[in-house]
Amino acid sequence: MKVLDHIGIAVQSLERSRAFYEALGMTVEGGEEVASQKVRVAFLPVEGTRLELLEPTAPESPIAKFIEKRGEGLHHLCFRVDDVRAAMAGLREKGYTLLSEEPQPGAHGALVCFVHPKSSGGVLIELSQPGEGHP
Ligand code: ZN
Numbered sequence: 737m738k739v740l741d742h743i744g745i746a747v748q749s750l751e752r753s754r755a756f757y758e759a760l761g762m763t764v765e766g767g768e769e770v771a772s773q774k775v776r777v778a779f780l781p782v783e784g785t786r787l788e789l790l791e792p793t794a795p796e797s798p799i800a801k802f803i804e805k806r807g808e809g810l811h812h813l814c815f816r817v818d819d820v821r822a823a824m825a826g827l828r829e830k831g832y833t834l835l836s837e838e839p840q841p842g843a844h845g846a847l848v849c850f851v852h853p854k855s856s857g858g859v860l861i862e863l864s865q866p867g868e869g870h871p
Contacts, residue, residue, distance in 0.1 A: 738815075739785075739815065739816040740784070740785045740813065740814070740815060740816075741785065741786070741814040741815060741816040741862075741864050741866075742779065742785055742786040742787065742788040742814045743785065743786075743787055743788065743810070743812075743813055743814070744788045744790055744810075744811040744812040744813070744814060744860075744862065745787060745788065745789055745790065745808075745809065745810060745811055746790050746792075746799050746802050746803050746808055746809060746810075746811040747789050747790065747791050747808050748791070748803060748808055749791060750767070750776055750778050750789055750791040753789050753791075753808075754778055754780070754789060757780050757787065757789075762780040762781070762782065762787070763780065763781070764778045764779065764780055765779055765780065765781055766778070766779045766843075766844070767779065768843055768844070769793060770841070770842060770843050771841075772840050772841050772842075773790075773797065773798060773799070773840070773842075774792060774793050774794045774796065774797035774798070774799070774800075775790045775791060775792055775793060775797055775798075775799050776790075776791045776793055777789065777790050777791075777843050779843070788814070788843075790811060799811070811860060812850070812859070812860035812861065812862050813859060813860075813861055813862070814848070814861075814862035814863070814864050815861065815862070815863055815864070816863075816864055816865075816866065817863045817864065817865055818865065819865060820839045820847045820848065820849055820863055820864065820865035821839060821847075823849075823863050824839065824849050824863070827851060827855075832851060832852070832855040832856070833851070833852035833854065833855045834849055834850065834851055834852065835849070835850040835851070835852055836849055836850070839865070842862075842864055844866070844867050845866075845867020845868060846864045846865060846866050846867045847864070847865045847867070848862055848863065848864045848865070849862070849863050850862050850863075851863070
């Protein structure tokens with residue numbers, strides 16, 4: 737678990753936020769709608785990792801709720817794992833709380849899970865097992 741796969745940032749508007757990062761010289765490479773999380777995402781590569789901009793697509797989206805409570809901003813860190821089920825089992829065994837029983841479908845065919853922030857010092861942590869054909 738040594739690769740910071742991406743940094744998730746909750747935004748009201750992908751269009752407005754990407755314009756800012758593009759003004760910094762970054763480029764959006766890949767985006768899609770992740771139905772399971774009710775978000776549209778855009779990825780911007782930066783040295784060694786990526787930013788993931790997350791825009792809610794429905795009021796009940798976890799990202800919509802986050803923005804409502806805390807405003808736009810840093811949302812989660814995602815670490816890449818080889819086997820998300822094994823990582824989940826290991827954390828559960830040590831008494832940490834996960835936000836789902838089973839891995840969820842993430843962007844680009846990845847399997848992901850989230851660790852409850854109360855288990856990780858207030859930082860929402862995502863673990864991601866890349867999908868087939870992931871770069
Ligand atoms: Zn993420």
